[in-house]
Amino acid sequence: xxxxxxxxxxxxxxxxxxxxxxxxxxxxxxxxxxxxxxxxxxxxxxxxxxxxxxxxxxxxxxxxxxxxxxxxxxxxxxxxxxxxxxxxxxxxxxxxxxxxxxxxxxxxxxxxxxxxxxxxxxxxxxxxxxxxxxxxxxxxxxxxxxxxxxxxxxxxxxxxxxxxxxxxxxxxxxxxxxxxxxxxxxxxxxxxxxxxxxxxxxxxxxxxxxxxxxxxxxxxxxxxxxxxxxxxxxxxxxxxxxxxxxxxxxxxxxxxxxxxxxxxxxxxxxxxxxxxxxxxxxxxxxxxxxxxxxxxxxxxxxxxxxxxxxxxxxxxxxxxxxxxxxxxxxxxxxxxxxxxxxxxxxxxxxxxxxxxxxxxxxxxxxxxxxxxxxxxxxxxxxxxxxxxxxxxxxxxxxxxxxxxxxxxxxxxxxxxxxxxxxxxxxxxxxxxxxxxxxxxxxxxxxxxxxxxxxxxxxxxxxxxxxxxxxxxxxxxxxxxxxxxxxxxxxxxxxxxxxxxxxxxxxxxxxxxxxxxxxxxxxxxxxxxxxxxxxxxxxxxxxxxxxxxxxxxxxxxxxxxxxxxxxxxxxxxxxxxxxxxxxxxxxxxxxxxxxxxxxxxxxx
Amino acid sequence: xxxxxxxxxxxxxxxxxxxxxxxxxxxxxxxxxxxxxxxxxxxxxxxxxxxxxxxxxxxxxxxxxxxxxxxxxxxxxxxxxxxxxxxxxxxxxxxxxxxxxxxxxxxxxxxxxxxxxxxxxxxxxxxxxxxxxxxxxxxxxxxxxxxxxxxxxxxxxxxxxxxxxxxxxxxxxxxxxxxxxxxxxxxxxxxxxxx
Numbered sequence: 001x002x003x004x005x006x007x008x009x010x011x012x013x014x015x016x017x018x019x020x021x022x023x024x025x026x027x028x029x030x031x032x033x034x035x036x037x038x039x040x041x042x043x044x045x046x047x048x049x050x051x052x053x054x055x056x057x058x059x060x061x062x063x064x065x066x067x068x069x070x071x072x073x074x075x076x077x078x079x080x081x082x083x084x085x086x087x088x089x090x091x092x093x094x095x096x097x098x099x100x101x102x103x104x105x106x107x108x109x110x111x112x113x114x115x116x117x118x119x120x121x122x123x124x125x126x127x128x129x130x131x132x133x134x135x136x137x138x139x140x141x142x143x144x145x146x147x148x149x150x151x152x153x154x155x156x157x158x159x160x161x162x163x164x165x166x167x168x169x170x171x172x173x174x175x176x177x178x179x180x181x182x183x184x185x186x187x188x189x190x191x192x193x194x195x196x197x198x199x200x201x202x203x204x205x206x207x208x209x210x211x212x213x214x215x216x217x218x219x220x221x222x223x224x225x226x227x228x229x230x231x232x233x234x235x236x237x238x239x240x241x242x243x244x245x246x247x248x249x250x251x252x253x254x255x256x257x258x259x260x261x262x263x264x265x266x267x268x269x270x271x272x273x274x275x276x277x278x279x280x281x282x283x284x285x286x287x288x289x290x291x292x293x294x295x296x297x298x299x300x301x302x303x304x305x306x307x308x309x310x311x312x313x314x315x316x317x318x319x320x321x322x323x324x325x326x327x328x329x330x331x332x333x334x335x336x337x338x339x340x341x342x343x344x345x346x347x348x349x350x351x352x353x354x355x356x357x358x359x360x361x362x363x364x365x366x367x368x369x370x371x372x373x374x375x376x377x378x379x380x381x382x383x384x385x386x387x388x389x390x391x392x393x394x395x396x397x398x399x400x401x402x403x404x405x406x407x408x409x410x411x412x413x414x415x416x417x418x419x420x421x422x423x424x425x426x427x428x429x430x431x432x433x434x435x436x437x438x439x440x441x442x443x444x445x446x447x448x449x450x451x452x453x454x455x456x457x458x459x460x461x462x463x464x465x466x467x468x469x470x471x472x473x474x475x476x477x478x479x480x481x482x483x484x485x486x487x488x489x490x491x492x493x494x495x496x497x498x499x500x501x502x503x504x505x506x507x508x509x510x511x512x513x514x515x516x517x518x519x520x521x522x523x524x525x526x527x528x529x530x531x532x533x534x535x536x537x538x539x540x541x542x543x544x545x546x547x548x549x550x551x552x553x554x555x556x557x558x559x560x561x562x563x564x565x566x567x568x569x570x571x572x573x574x575x576x577x578x579x580x581x582x583x584x585x586x587x588x589x590x591x592x593x594x595x596x597x598x599x600x601x602x603x
Numbered sequence: 604x605x606x607x608x609x610x611x612x613x614x615x616x617x618x619x620x621x622x623x624x625x626x627x628x629x630x631x632x633x634x635x636x637x638x639x640x641x642x643x644x645x646x647x648x649x650x651x652x653x654x655x656x657x658x659x660x661x662x663x664x665x666x667x668x669x670x671x672x673x674x675x676x677x678x679x680x681x682x683x684x685x686x687x688x689x690x691x692x693x694x695x696x697x698x699x700x701x702x703x704x705x706x707x708x709x710x711x712x713x714x715x716x717x718x719x720x721x722x723x724x725x726x727x728x729x730x731x732x733x734x735x736x737x738x739x740x741x742x743x744x745x746x747x748x749x750x751x752x753x754x755x756x757x758x759x760x761x762x763x764x765x766x767x768x769x770x771x772x773x774x775x776x777x778x779x780x781x782x783x784x785x786x787x788x789x790x791x792x793x794x795x796x797x798x
Contacts, residue, residue, distance in 0.1 A: 074780055077766040081691065084766070088695045222788025228795035263783030385794075395779035397786040430777050435761045441670045441739055442732050446774070449765075450676065453775055 003072040003079075010063075010070075010128045017063040017297035018322055024057075024296045026329050031057040031294070032598070034316050034331040036301045036346065039153025040580050041337035041567040041587045043279030043287075048591035049335075050292035054598070057329060058284070059299035059318060061338075062149030065129070065156065067281065071270030072125060077431070084124045089115040092122035093133070098144050098529040104137030104479065104487075119146040120532070125269035126157050135482035140473075140490035144531035145341065151297065153339065154534065155279040156270055160398050161423065162202050162247035162277075163577035164193050164213045168409065168419075172573050176408070176417040179467055182572040183544045183553040186213065192585035200277045200584070201249025203261070203398070207242050211419075212404045212577070219250040221397040226383050226426025226457045226516075230401075233516040239406045244399020244423070247277040247581060257281035265395035276398060277580075298322055300483055303350040304334050304359050304563060311354065312603075313563045319483050333562040333594060333603050337587070340568040341473060344539040345488050347550075347565075348475050360540065360550050360557035360565070367474050370492050371467040371538040371574040374420075376528035377502050379509035380434070380458035381518030383426070388451040394427025401425060403459070403512075405576055407504070416500040420463030420576045422509065428454045437522065457518055461505030464576045465498045467538045492530055502527045535579050540569035555590035562603040566590050650687055654694035654701065658722070662708045663689055665724040667760045669731045677774035685763035692759070707752030714749065 035045045038060040049056045077083045086092060091114045093105055098120070101108045106117040117133040118126075129150040138145055148154045168175070170182040170189075190213070196202075197216040204217040221243045223231060231241035248267070252260040261275035274281040287293040298321035305328060307314040315330035336343040347366050350359035358366055394400075405419035434456060435449045476489040494502075506525040513521050543549025546558035555570050557563045566587040568579050575582075597603040652660040667680035667689070680686070693701055708723075711734075715723040719730050726734070738753035745751045764770040771777045789796050 076768070076771070076780070078768050078771075083688065083762070085692075219785070222786050225789035225791055225794040225796075228789045232795040263786050264781065265779050391776045391778055393778035393781065393783065393787070396781070396783040428775065428777060428779075430771060430775075430779060431765055432775065435765060436758060439739070439742065441735055441757065443672055443674045446671050446674060446679075447676075450774060 003075055004069045006070060006072070006124075006128055009066055013063050013066055013070075020064065021296055021298040021320060021322070024294060026327050029055070029057075029294065031055050031329065031331045033057075033333045033335060033594070034059060034329055035335045035337055036316060037153065037336070037338035037342070037567070038151050038284060038295070039148075039279055039337065039339060039567075040155050040158075040277070041583050042153070042335075043155070043283030044584050044587040045335045045337050045564075045566055045591055046293050047283040047287040048588055049595070050287035050290045052595055053290075053292060054595065056287070056293045057331065058293060058295045059301055059316065059329075060149075060151050060295060060297050061300045061321060062129070062151065062297065064151045064295070064297050065280065067152075067156075067270060067274065067278065068272055070128070071272040073266050073269060073272045074264060080124065082124075086118075086122065086124060086127060090118065090122070090127060091116070092118045093120050093144070095120070095529055095532075098142050103139045103142070103490075104133065106133030106135070106137055120144055121146045121157060121534070123269075129156050137479055137481065137487050138490060139476045139479050139487060141492050142529055143490045143492060144529045145536070146531070146534045147339065147342070151284070151295070152279040155277065157268055158247075158276075158580060159578065160246045160248055160267055160276050161402070161578040162204075162215070162245050162581040163402075163421075164215060165189070165575045165577055165582050166211050166213050168211045168405075169573060169575035169577070172418065172575075178417055180543065180548070180572055183542055183549075188553070189582070189585050189589065192589045193581065195588060196581060196584045199253070200247060200282055201251070201253045202245060202581070203243075203248055203250045204245035205243050207240065207404075209240055209242075209404050211409055212421075215245065215581075217245075221246065221250070221399055223401065224392065224394050224427045226386055226455065227401050229383055229385070230426065230457060230512065230516040234403070234512045237512070237515065239512070240404045242402055242404065244397075244402050246397075246399040248275050248398040250275075255282060255286060257285050261398060263393075263396035265397065267398045277584075300485070301338065301346050302326065302483075302485060303346060304336070305330075306350070306352055306355065306359065306560065308352065308354055311560065313359075313560050319485075321483070324483065333564070333598070335564045335566055335591075335594070336569075337566045340536045340539055341488060343565055343567055343569050344473060345475070345486075347540065349486060355559070360559045360563060362559050363547050363549060365541060365548060366550050367539050368469050368472045369467040369538045369541050369572075370471040370473060370536070371465045371571070372531065373462045373533035373535045373574060373576060373578075374465050374494055374498050374502050374527050375460065375462050375533045377506035377509065377525055378458065378460035379506065379513050379521055379523045380456065381513045381521035382434075382452050382455040383457055383516060383518055384455065385517070386426075386455035389454050391428045391454050394425070394454075395430065407501075413504070415504065416497045418464040418466065418497070418501065418576070420461045420501060420505050422459045422461050422505075424457070424459035426457040429456060432456075452520075457513060457516070459509040459512065461502070461509060462533060462535075462576055462578070463498065463501045463505055464574045466495060467541070467571075467573050468495060471495075473539060494527065494530060499527070535568070535574070537568040537571040537574050537579060540565045541572050542570040543572065554593035555586060556593060556597070561597070564590050564594055650684070652687070652690040655686075655690045658724070659705060659708055660686055660690060661724040662712065662722065663756075665726075665731060666711070666735065666756050667763070669728070669735050670757050670760045671764045671770075672728075678769050680760055680764050683764050683767035683769035685760055685767070688763035688767070689759050703748075703752070703755070707749065707756070710749050711752065
């Protein structure tokens with residue numbers, strides 16, 4: 001398979017974006033709604049509004065993409081000179097750098113010689129979508145903040161794990177007394193989860209687990225032998241191993257831009273069949289086909305503008321990424337979907353006489369209750385009964401396994417509240433990373449690596465980080481990004497409960513692999529740097545009380561009626577489930593609310 | 604398209620790699636030497652190291668082949684051109700990493716001469732294996748410069764070999780990265796499969 005040079009495609013898209021942006025100026029068209037951001041939330045917001053006849057202007061800070069040419073889905077490592085390594089002038093941060101180097105990371109002396117400093121997600125496939133830390137600094141405590149500035153945002157590289165929250169999550173505070181319940185319950189969101197399932201496609205199995213409600217699934221992914229062995233072993237412990245629930249269509253959806261999954265694997269570098277949910281092909285392009293959506297790339301939202309007389313949002317001030325020109329786009333309503341922390345950053349920047357602490361922040365909660373998932377603790381080993389067997393294709397699916405939360409459901413754990421789930425996989429790998437820890441050399445070493453490869457099994461935990469008021473982001477008073485906009489200062493650390501939970505994850509991962517008969521088990525107990533899960537949540541949380549939350553139950557800000565926040569910012573607590581499917585469902589629900597408000601003339 | 608020196612021209616190298624002429628302007632980060640060397644690797648042409656001297660290349664290749672040798676099952680690091688991969692990487696890394704590699708080879712040759720009277724690359728295969736096996740004893744916690752060199756060489760060999768066509772297809776017999784109408788999964792009742 002021969003692919004285009006990604007840097008050539010990028011140069012073409014940069015040129016196309018420059019031309020597109022130059023052609024879209026304030027005053028040409030009257031837009032009803034401005035949507036900021038083009039990831040999962042921005043895509044869903046634009047789709048819901050445009051298909052209902054609402055005129056939408058979508059602002060994307062980065063360039064457009066050409067997924068049919070930029071995604072090198074089936075490229076072998078030996079097809080490129082560095083076997084997938086980054087070019088010499090670029091570097092991706094690793095856990096030691098995040099933990100040891102002072103912020104801002106990009107301007108640390110040891111990175112001076114590099115042109116581009118990427119987050120840990122930077123690799124040969126993602127390097128042209130992720131931001132350069134040199135242009136996008138952060139200050140304060142360490143944090144692995146992964147940001148994609150290109151059309152589709154992080155849906156270009158997301159992990160596809162698509163899970164529903166349950167009332168164990170929405171009503172967690174009532175169960176254990178910590179924090180606050182969401183202002184909504186599972187019954188409020190379930191109809192929207194259903195709609196998201198049907199529109200976008202999701203693969204999985206019906207399991208009737210109360211802590212992990214079922215979706216309306218397309219053809220499930222099968223388990224391989226190692227995974228079945230583990231499933232049977234942990235069933236005796238009352239734990240549920242299920243096929244991964246993937247936001248991927250295995251049977252097709254009614255969308256001319258997308259094909260069904262053809263089991264090639266390698267989804268994280270972008271699927272050129274568009275089988276996984278990908279905001280541009282799944283949502284933005286169908287929305288654009290209605291004639292109601294205008295997409296302006298290179299558009300950095302500097303702040304939301306407010307009319308002081310009506311106290312309503314009047315539009316968005318945009319800085320063009322290339323020309324640095326500032327321009328004000330007016331609209332009847334504004335929807336922030338720039339990612340949890342970027343939307344919060346925009347709110348905090350949108351200060352005026354009536355809103356001195358930032359917009360939608362009379363409660364003082366914006367930036368606070370920052371939460372996510374703690375990860376890192378994991379275990380891996382080899383299943384002896386699979387050693388030396390004929391290799392099978394174990395990669396040909398978009399997800400492998402998920403182990404549903406089993407802590408603090410009916411019984412109470414003595415050391416911590418809330419819970420965690422595991423992702424994992426068994427079977428043959430294209431790259432046998434276990435070779436690096438296999439001792440020795442020579443023919444015996446080579447044979448061991450070869451025979452162990454089909455027997456490999458691994459589990460990795462994702463745990464709920466509690467939403468604590470003291471975990472927060474704020475605007476740095478001095479440091480600015482490359483466009484002169486104040487950057488975020490992190491004041492965020494894992495807490496006692498989070499770390500005790502992480503310790504338990506490592507214990508139970510080891511315990512389950514042992515139960516399955518695995519040998520050569522290696523356990524990692526240390527959590528990865530804060531932010532590693534790329535699931536940042538909660539910094540503009542929803543609630544009934546306008547004194548303790550930023551938005552109402554429909555993601556509409558308490559303070560400004562025609563302003564909505566529809567990304568992960570509105571989460572009241574993180575649960576332990578990967579958040580994308582919930583963001584999509586909540587956004588759809590919020591846009592139904594906005595359309596009603598517009599019809600009633602409230603907005 | 605070979606230039607007079609026998610080196611591939613930059614344009615010729617790109618063409619052989621299937622990259623259009625338009626890429627020339629936007630691919631400045633690749634050195635001409637690196638590109639030409641890669642094109643040669645792809646085509647199976649004779650090695651022409653860009654960083655290592657001929658003797659250093661021979662030693663690097665001998666170390667890699669000793670770590671992952673040809674066996675009855677599949678070719679080893681030599682056939683997978685692991686030394687070319689290591690040479691390419693060395694041509695781009697920082698001077699201290701280059702120095703560490705070269706001084707590691709010098710030290711390895713010194714020990715090889717003191718034991719077998721010849722540089723490492725010219726020792727018989729058993730002698731090479733015996734020497735490196737000794738260095739591998741403390742690979743989990745290497746202390747001497749030579750032990751550290753072995754650990755680096757092993758990691759580099761693993762990366763080079765298992766990202767090569769030989770390693771992926773012929774040794775591991777990796778079955779993925781293909782069009783699959785439906786993932787098959789396990790069909791063995793003894794593993795828990797229930798039809």
